[in-house]
Amino acid sequence: MGPTSPEQTPGDGANAGYDTDVGEVSTVARPLRGPLRLAVFWIGVVTAGVHIYLNTFGTMAELRFAALHFGLFGLLCALLYPLYPARTRKGQAAVLGVDVALGLLCLGTVAYLFLYEDAFYDRGMAFDTADWIAAGLALLLAMEFARRSSGWLIPILVALSLSYAIWWGPWVDGVFHFSGLSAEVMMMRTYFTGDGLFGPIARISYSYVAMFIIFGAFLVRSGAGDFIIDLARCAAGRLLGGPGLVAVFGSGLMGSISGSAVANTMSTGVITIPLMKRAGYPPRFAAGVEAAASTGGQIMPPIMGAGAFIMANYTLVPYVDIVALSVLPAIIYFLSVGAFVRVEAIRQGLTAQAPEDGKSFKQVMKEGWHFLLPIAVLIALLVQGFTPTYAAGISMAAVVVASWLSKNRMGPRAILEALAEGARIAATMAILLVAVGVVVAVIATTGVGNTFSLMINDWAGGQLWVLLVLVAIASLVLGMGLPVTAAYAVLAPLSAPALNDLMMADHIVQAIAAGDVPQQMAMTVGMLLPDLSGTLGQPMPLAEAERVWAQVSALPGDFTSGFADQLVDPVTVSMTLLAAHLIIFWLSQDSNVTPPVCLTAFAAGAIAGTRPMPTGFMAWKVAKGLYIVPVLFAYTPLVTGSWAEQIEVFAFACLGVYAFAGTFQGCLESRLHWWERIATGGAALLLLWPHGTLAIHLSGAALLGVLIALSWRRKARG
Known part of the structure; x- marks a missing residue:
């Protein structure tokens, strides 16, 4: 039986289940009930289906596809996020009526572009009244939907960008002086060409971003999340600090699929944070580890969130190459978080414990090996040279086929639910990127x-x-x-x-x-x-x-x-x-864990029952790899060198982040004296020193080895 009633559709609101990294911005979602919930469900199914078909088998002009992408997701955003949160039932009904009208109006601007694009060029690209109305409405609606779902910053940036190009640019003295363009030219570039709303950023959104978010929704619906957590427990649960390592391992894998630090925290954190607390970790540390590990999901191959696709467009480096070159840096980051987990376990006097469920690796793989098949199909298709969008589309089919090998078989109902959830997750990011395209276009034009x-x-x-x-x-x-x-x-x-x-x-x-x-x-x-x-x-x-x-x-x-x-x-x-782009991409992740605004840490703190700001500072400390690895990008051949040079940098960096964690926590294999802590910091600097020679790095490794030996000896003596 298909999802013909509201009770059969997944989630309770616009942000139920997984969300893309728009989750890092606080929004007020409209509760979905009754006919509205059913409407959102089927609009999501159609939207996801259209994107899968056009990205995998169909064809459509890029400008029109980008406009259709905006119209469909604009309608979803209008229904998911209200104009304002009305308190009374009558007020809510009135707001919903306005939002439905705005959503349909958004589709109307798309229909106008489809119908009158040729006529616009036939009359020499001269704007008439209808053109002004359609272009103006499309721009205002993109700004309004971005405001609803992600706050005021994007609409303000769009307004400042366009006003600079049209009005106040000529009044600015110095290097930022711009002679200006007419309002008609800017609106034409914004609406009728592939430079503004429907430019390169929108093309990335309708292809790579939408497809991989929907792919992630299929994986989640198939039950892959439970398999990842079980696999993480099996792989790391028996080690010292096992529950914390489960958080690192599981959150890294889940984050690569979901592409969202906040959603990753909310989904895996409800399992890993209580596990860490029961094992003896302080609640604030447990929350900080989960926030730091979840943030790393967006730098973890093979998917790496939406930013990797934008990077491929900016640098013209193939997406597959970006993923391949990001493997070692991602491992360094997660090892740095894992080092904090291990060192803190020793500092707290914790011991290794068997996983609570007692599952063996053989049992976990027997029950869930089929979840690896879609990832294998995705990687194989990418390596063979197929486009990422085609690979994602085929991999969705692989998820469905693989699910038939499990107890959680995906039938028509589950497929529709995955489509609807994927579209709902992608809606805010789609609108956001369409609006950001205007800012990027002005930056390039001026x-x-x-x-x-x-x-x-x-x-x-x-x-x-x-x-x-x-x-x-x-x-x-x-x-x-x-x-x-x-x-x-x-x-x-x-x-x-x-x-x-x-x-x-x-x-x-x-x-x-x-x-x-x-x-x-x-x-x-x-x-x-x-x-x-x-x-x-x-x-x-x-x-x-x-x-x-x-x-x-x-x-x-x-x-x-x-x-x-x-x-x-x-x-x-x-x-x-x-x-250079990887540096910016990595540094862009730091707002997830850096006070005063660090919603990933706040989400983890809510699960752990700790105060938000202290949790943010703990997450900031544990996630120091977000700053270390960009320095390695800048000063070492971690990306630019040969494989031998990359492996050398990687090996010393792994030792360096361990020494770094020991310095921060005052502990290696046992608690450190003050002078040992200083020496450990010196070893970390030698191992991570930019342009360091092999002799410098070996000196750091030798010093760290001596300190570990002293620490082990003290531990053996009790």
Whole structure:
């Protein structure tokens, strides 16, 4: 029997079950009951079905698909999030009537684009009254639905961006002066072209983001979440600090599927936090571990949340390559959280315990091995070169087929429920990304991105570490009002060029120091800068190479870029740009666990029964890998180097994050004396030191080994 009654549809509200990273922004969802619940269910089914068909088998012009994406999800947002929370039943009915009208009006703007796009171009792209009305309504509705679901920040950014391009840009002096565009041109670009509402960000939303969110909903509906928790208990439950390691392992796997830190916390935290508390962990620490582990889900391959798809669009690096290069950094992060778990277990005097359910690995795999099949199908299709959207569509079918091997067989009703839940989860992110597309388009059109990049580069004074701090602050501020994916989408065009320039400068300096400058280029530079004649092309100290590059980089831009092209191979150039974006992507996650606005930590605190702000500070401490790994991206060949270089960085970084956790907690295999704690901090710095030589890293490893041996000896003596 299909879902023909409200009682058969899943969840109690718009945010029931899993949510995408829009969950990081507090919203007021409308309770869904009766006919409204049934309407939302079937609209969700249709919306998800349309996206799966068009992304997998069908075809439609990109502009029209993006507009249809906006219209369908706009209707869902209108029904899920009320105009305002009315208190009386009469007021609620009136608000619902307005919201239904606005949702239909959103579909109307899409219908207008479908019907009159050709006529608009036939009359030479001259706006008439109907064009103004349709474009204006589409823009206002996108801003309004973004406000309802994610707060005021996105509508304010959209309004500021458009008003800058149209009105107050010409009045701004200095580097941000912009001569301005007419309102008609901006509205045309916003509505009728693939640059604004229906531009590249919307295309990412209707393809990658929507498809993988729906895929995640299928996995959750099939029961894969329970299997992941059981697998985590089996793999880590018997180890010292097992319940905490279950949280790390399980939340990492679940987060990659759900793409949401808050939803991940609410789903796995209700299991892992009580487990940790019963094992003897302090409640605040248990909540902090769950928040930190859940945040890491969005940097965990193979899916990595929506940001990875936007990154592929920005960098032109294939999504599969981004996923492959993100494996080692993600492991470093989760090992850093796991190190805090183990060290705290020792500090609290906890002992290893068998999992409460007593299931063996063989039993868990026997009951749930089929849940791995859809993931295997997804990875295999991606590796074979199929598009991510096609791979996601086929993998949804694989989820259904795999479920037939379990007790939780997915029939027509379950498939419809998965479709409806996937669409409902994706609705807010879809509207958010459509609206963000206007901001990104203005940044590109006005050149603000390049200007801002030059400005923060100037503030940093050419120092990469200063620029990293500035980007971290900017990402934290943006993250207070935006989901992490939106924060990354806005910040990347502004900050990535500056990061890329300074990181490229580092490669160039190393090439100059090695004497790798071609003779022809060395002669050209010698003619332009006589004091460097005979210097280039010869090995020199790094400090001297930095002085030489400072002089060369002052030459005209075209010459400088040509200089860089000849000294750095194309693969390194591409990987350096990717590393710059990975830095921003990782730093964008910190708002989940960094006070004062850290809703992931607040959600974990609510489960653990701890105060929000102290829980936030605990999560911030445990999630320090979010800051360590971006430093490795910037200063080491963790992304840009060969596999051997990446493995070397990875190995020392794993030891370094363990020493880092020991320093923070004052404990390794036993509690540390004050001088041992300082020495452990020194070992962490040596192991993680940027541009550290092998000798420096080996020194750090040796020092850490001595400290662990002393700690073990003290533990053995009791």
